[in-house]
Amino acid sequence: MEINLISDTVTKPSKEMLNAMLEAKVGDDVFKEDPTVNELEDKVAKIFGMDSALFFPSGTMTNQTAIKLHTSPGDQLICDKYAHVYNYEGGGVSFNSGVSCKLINGERGMFNNNQLIQAINPPDFYHSPKSSLVCIENTTNKGGGACWDLKDLELIRKTCSENNLAYHLDGARIWNAMIKKNQSPKDYGLLFDSISVCLSKGLGCPSGSVLVGSKDLINRALRVRKVLGGGMRQVGYLAACGIYALDNNFSRLSDDHQRALEIEKSLKNLSYIKKVEPVETNIVIFEIDSNVSSHLFLEKLKDKGVKIISMGDNKLRIVTHLDYTVDMHDSFLNILNKLSF
Ligand SMILES: *Cc1c(COP(=O)(O)O)cnc(C)c1O
Secondary structure, eight states: OOEEOSOTTOOOOOHHHHHHHHTOOOOOGGGTOOHHHHHHHHHHHHHHTOSEEEEESOHHHHHHHHHHHHOOTTOEEEEETTOHHHHSSTTHHHHHHOOEEEEEOOBTTBOOHHHHHHHOOOTTOTTSOOEEEEEEESSOTTTTSOOOOHHHHHHHHHHHHHTTOEEEEEETTHHHHHHHHTOOHHHHHHHOSEEEEESSSTTOOSSOEEEEEOHHHHHHHHHHHHHTTOOOSSTHHHHHHHHHHHHHSSTTHHHHHHHHHHHHHHHHTOTTEEEEOOOOSSEEEEEEOTTSOHHHHHHHHHHTTEEOEEEETTEEEEEOOTTOOHHHHHHHHHHHHHOOO
C-alpha cells in the first residue's frame, strides 16, 4: 500500500467528483459565459458574505493578483517570515508587482498587532518603501497548520484601517482553520479586503483557487488574471469539482485533523524525535535528533511505501488529506511504532 503524506494536494478526484465534472454545463469563461464557473464564483462570494469572486488556476495566482491590486511598484508588503507569498511563490512579489516584503519574526507564521505596528514605515519618511499591504496566512503552512485567533485578526484590521494599509488573507487552508476554531466564513469576509482560498488543498479538487473581494476589486482582478495568462475557457469542468467539494468535503476535514493528532502522539513516543510542533489542523511538522539523519528516516519510510517531505533544518512535514484512509492510517502508525535506528 502506497501512503503519500507529502501534501494535501496529492488527492485524486473521486468517482462522484468525476461525475460532477461529466455533468457540468460549460461555456467560454474568458467571455464570462461558463455557467458553472459563474455558479462557483457566486457561491464562494456568498459563503464569505462578500460582493464578488473570481476563479483562478492556482492559489499562487490569486495571491499574486491580490498583491498587484493592493500595491504600486516600490511599495512594501508586510508578512510573517514564514509566509507562502514570500517563500514559495517564486519571487512573484518582486517579479509581478515590483514590491518588497517586510518580514515579521512571528510565532509559527503568526504575529501580533504590536509587531505589525513596529513594521509599518512612517508614511512621510520618503527614504523607506511605502507600506501598503498586510498579508496574513491562515492556516500557516510553514508554521505547521497553526490557526489565528479572530481577536488578533480584528486588532490588525483596525491598524490597517488607521494606516491606510490593504489587508489580504492567504486562506489556502482557511477551511481547516474554520473547522478547528469553529469560525464562520462571514467573520473573515467582514475583516479582509481580499481573500484567496484553495479548492485543491484539503477539499480534494485537482486544481483551482478563488479570489474574493469587493465588486470593484474583482473587476480589476479580471485584467490582472488575463495579464498573468490565467483566463481559461471551458473551465466549468474544474469549477464543478469546486462546487462538489464545498458541498461534500468541508466538514470531513475534522477527520484529517484527528488523524494528524494521532500521528503527533505516535511521533512523541519515538526516542529519536526531538520536537513535534503542536498539531492544530492537518499538518505535522517535527524535528529529528541531529544524531539521526532525517534523510535516513525518509529513506526508511520510503522503503515501507510511505512518502513525507523535508522542510530543511532536519525538519520534516506530514500532511493528512482526503485520500489518506483509515487503513492507511492504521498501517502508518504501525510502521512508525516499529521503526528503529
Ligand atoms: C498551496 C498554498 C498556496 C498556493 O498554492 P498553489 O499551489 O499555487 O495553488 C498559497 N498559500 C499557501 C499557504 C499554500 O499552502
